[in-house]
Amino acid sequence: MFCRIYVTGNEISESLILDFLSIILEIPISDGMTIENDNYSISVNSNDEYDCVKEKDFPDGFLYFKLQIETVFVDEIDLKLASEVTGKILKYLWAN
Secondary structure, eight states, X not given: OEEEEEEOOTTOOHHXXXXXHHXXXXXXXXXXXXXXXXXEEEEEEEOTXXXXXXXXXXXXXXXXXXXXXXXXXXXXXXXXXXXXXXXXXXXXXXXX
């Protein structure tokens, strides 16, 4: 299972998001770019399609947001756990 969340903002960076996700999920950052455990792997990447004008267009502007949070879950993942992890990420983003 795979989940991609698009994120944008003036002061946002890959390292900032990854640092906060590491804290809220209580999993250390490995190799400086990934948060992973036995159930999933999370990376934060620049969006190659980023466009500061197009990102304001409704309804598809999110496709042009600055960053992407990509979560890859293991095939055997419990759907409840996957939704809890995704929910924690979304709650953090909405609050900040």
